Amino acid sequence: MAELATIARPYAEALFRVAQGGNLQAWSDLVSEMAQVAAVPELTALAANPRVTDAQVADTFMSALKSPLNEEAKNFINALIENSRLTAMPEIGVQFQTLKNAQQGSADAEIVSAFALTDAQVAELVNSLQKKFGRKLNPTVTVDQSLIGGVRVVVGDEVLDTSVRAKLQQMQIALAS
Secondary structure (H helix, E strand, O other), rough: HHHHHHHHHHHHHHHHHHHOOOOOHHHHHHHHHHHHHHOOOOHHHHHHHHOOOOHHHHHHHHHHOOOOOHHEEEEEEEEHHOOOHHHHHHHHHHHHHHHHHHHHOOEEEEEEEEEOOOHHHHHHHHHHHHHHHEEOOOOOOEEEEHHHOOEEEEEEEEEEEHHHHHHHHHHHHHHHH
């Protein structure tokens, strides 16, 4: 959704500038938490209800957060709600993380494995992937048994699929042509 990304960009950039003046990791954690809370359907419905005031929405949103809020965070939340942009918070979180990664020279890596990986296996895999992609990676590991075997790695817009399922699909295409 390009429009949502366009709406979210100035908010993410402003929030990132504020975060650079403080503890960037703490802000990153807070922004991730705010994005998760903003994605809750009940909160979205509450924010869209014309009978509910902005102050009530803000109080509900802030009370749903576990992390303590400083004045900048409270002001940011109030600005989002006043401008009816709370639904953009998940995209703001994505763009904030992208800005943080760009500054740190790192990237998020989504690793999907057919089987659960030990911490040592993840560390070894991440080490080899960092050499391949030429940057520090922040891994997120999930299990998908439909891969049959191997792993699928997504870093930004790059995909490295060494799963058995992908190889079988390649063979099927080759045999069908």
